[in-house]
Amino acid sequence: MDSTSIESARAEWTTILGESGVIAASPKDYGASTMGVVRHIPAVLRPKTKEQVSAILQVAQRWQIAVYPVSTGHNWGYGSANPAQDECVIIDLSQLDKISEFDPEMGVVTIQPGVTQGALREFLDRHDGEYLVPVTGAGPTCSLLGNALERGYGITPITDHFAAVTKIEAILPDGTLYRTPLSELGGAEVDGLFKWGLGPYLDGLFSQGNFGVVVGITLALAPTPETVTAFFFSTKDDSKLEALVPTVRAVLRALSGSVVAINLLNSQRMLSMMTPFPADKAVEGVLPENVVEDLARRHGVPAWSGVGAIYASKEVAKAARRTLRRLLGPVTDRLIFINQRKVDMAQKVTRLLPGKLATRVQGMADTLSGALQIMHGTPNDVALALAYWRSGDLPPPGHPKNPAQDGCGLIWFAPLVPIRGKDARRYIDMIERVCPQYGINPLITLTTINDRCFDSTVPLLFDRKDTEATTRANDCYRALYHEGQKEGFLPYRLNIHAMDILNNGSLGFSKLSSQLKAAIDPNSILAPGRYIPSTKRTEV
Template identity: 80%
Template sequence: MDFDSINSAIAEWTALLGDSGITLAESGELGASTIGARRSTPAALHPWNQEQVAKILETAQRWKVPVYPVSTGNNWGYGSANPVEDGCVVLDLSQLNQISDFDPEMGVVTVQPGVTQGALREFLDQQEGDYLVPVTGAGPNCSLLGNALERGYGITPITDHFAAVTKIEAILPDGSLYRTPLSELGGKEIDGLFKWGLGPYVDGLFSQGNFGVVVNMTLALAPAPETVTAFFFSTKDDARLEALVPTVREVLRTLGGSVVAINLLNSQRMLSMMIPFPEEKAVDGVLPADEAENIAHRHGVPAWSGVGAIYASKEVARAARRTLRRLLGPVTDRLIFINQRKVEMARSVARVLPGSLATRIQGMADTLSGALQIMNGAPNDVALALAYWRSGALPVPGQAKNPARDGCGLIWFAPLVPIRGTDARRYTEMIGRICPQYGVNPLITLTTINDRCFDSTVPLLFDRNDPDATAKANECYRALYRAGQEEGFLPYRLNVNAMDILNTSGTTYSRLSSHFKAAIDPNHILSPGRYVPSNNARSEA
């Protein structure tokens, strides 16, 4: 680390942003992370417009000081605001939070990096925009732009969030502005309506890449349907998994357009949403399989639970419910349909019931209401409670959940799994075999991202205050990756501690992406090591 260069760059950035626009990391560390990553970062910069971002990058190039942009820094389970490498200055884009160019007729909107799921929901409500926000379970304070660039997904109608991106504007590492060809030719409006533009699809370089700082992103929004009906199904018999999985595929193919995504959750994943972690039953932090089965039985939790939603008119929704009964009936023990009216009925019943029964029904109604809100494109932090399962009490009511701030230990292992019964079985057995060896409970969700492929999110939950537990959780990730590589189950995104999986692979991909990087960013000052192989260009310069 060249301290003279860093000090010179910081002096220029301070002149640009003012004292309030820069945070010095006197201790050598800046930012907390649920994965236990600890990076040495000289400073954090807080620009409030894209012109300042361009000048920041010009200064970074002049002094060859690496910078690492983050949208809101709430990238739970993947590194939060931590760079991949030490010595990077964090570029905090959360103050770039403008929403613009909303077209209520076409359903497109442009957002900056600091626009959160909650902010877009509030904006659409104020504009009477009858559209769904592309929500995730990460909570209302997380960036839409950051999630889309990471190729995040949800269960609302546009499942693949990068697929909803129609146009990108980015500041390149030399400070120049990248715009798509259609916009540069004068077609700004039509550019926002057509994803692929004209010529090579360069926008894709900015997804899971380090070729520029995206400052504006245009999104296509899904229109709110006439009805949204959640459906829940379950099977008590784990042996039915091989039959259930292809049936899920058949549901998506038969009801495509009205049923867009389905989640399958194993019993331990369901328990994590229902009860505090039973520490007294655990052995070295892990619930033994027979104990987990007994607890699940006592709480009425089946081997596998499923959830999805019907987005349709009333007539189509009625037909979809009949189809779901026909397809899922033979492979499930239970199938129910829930809408907001039924949730309110449950709350009314709870008010006249005694004691613990009333509390249980009210809690169930609150959970269902939260799930329905997400399905209706309204973000909330109900799902975020998972991060706290091993770390203790949730924040006090009214305080936003922040797993990094609150000491939660969470690493996401998120591999892709073919929607085949035999593959699902091989995969779940792999997770169940490896996780307990590292003190991690095997909590499994299988989420359809199309009718061919699941993404499975496995939360590696651990005690972040325990260095040994933190080390074992990171070792667990590596063990899962190695086993998945042998079995054909590879992750769709990586955390900041795992970028070397791509960076040291020596593949044609790594050589080609390195050539692109050298052409666009020869000094490797922008997000070094992020998805694209790093090098020692800065130290040699």
């Protein structure tokens, strides 16, 4: 990219967007990343309409300037607002924040990239929308559209968030508008009610791809059920895991529709939510086994904890509780059911307890309340505190958390694992073997994304101020990927520093996707290197 081209393009973009719409990328905002990866970003463009997005892309094509769209830039642990390659101009879509259509009868809503989890919750509350927001643990400020396109998931009834996308509207790299055939033929309403449309399913190209800038999606929402009851279970005996895993699968099959997802968390993952990181007891950044055991004993943390929710009528929920007791009883030490009424009672009881005990009970009640809010489709940032366990300055209560700007070191490793006891054990052994070699504590969550497959999330937490620790964390990700490749545990999404995994000319996928990219974007100006091998720009 020569300076003449970027300056000429910048002048045209300023004409389109105004002076305030073309800004510099400061290290504190767009340049910040929890991964510690640094990209050179020549400029940031802030359009307010899809027409401006189209004009931006036409200028980018004319001057062959690479651009990289972000929704809100809160892609924590995968790159935040940073592009996959250097020298990409950021297109910040956060000001495209309209909720343009909502059908309360059918339960579908059409949103732009800047619509956050929190914004949709507020909208539904104002319009008596009795539906759940497809929330994640990333917090209320994160884009629904961005998460869906990355195939994010949650534990509310529509677990797979891209599965809930029924319609897509995008601007192609040459600035033209893409709409699905049903919409173009005059069937916009039914298009939003039926995911697959008519003809080849081209909408999938815009999920984990770089074939266009998605400026709108229609989402199917899950209706608010009569009752939401959380259930928590645990086992103190790690050797019971092989029996617990198939039982989780049996629960999902027996209670399909009422129980849609279950999380399993190891003791270190639970401790990260309950106690500050004891740096003085760590050896080269890693907590020894005896320290973990001592902390777990003092905080009452078992080897494995599980959490899920029942979404059902009162009658069905009662039957579901019986089924859960029958199935989980033989392989767990404890199974409890919690609803908002019980949490409210616990919070009232804290007023009658002595100091330290009151603080502990209040903390547990607050955590449970936050978990229940997420299960009710109300986003919060309770889970986001994890990013601060090893580094970063946790903001005061009531202030928004931004792990990238707050100095947190976090990289997500998120592989897929079959729901089999022996496979879960092989996977856990792999994580516990590899992570400590790089100064990373093995915090493991296994989340069911259907009744056949877990997605595991392992947060690689490190001190971002330490250059060596940052390098080790990125090396750890690579080591986990290569070991997982041998064992059959591969990630379902990639961070910006790992896109070369798919940029492999020997893969049939790479060849076909590159051919499609070359046809749609011959100059490779849109998000080069993002999942699809670059057809022109090869510099990194």
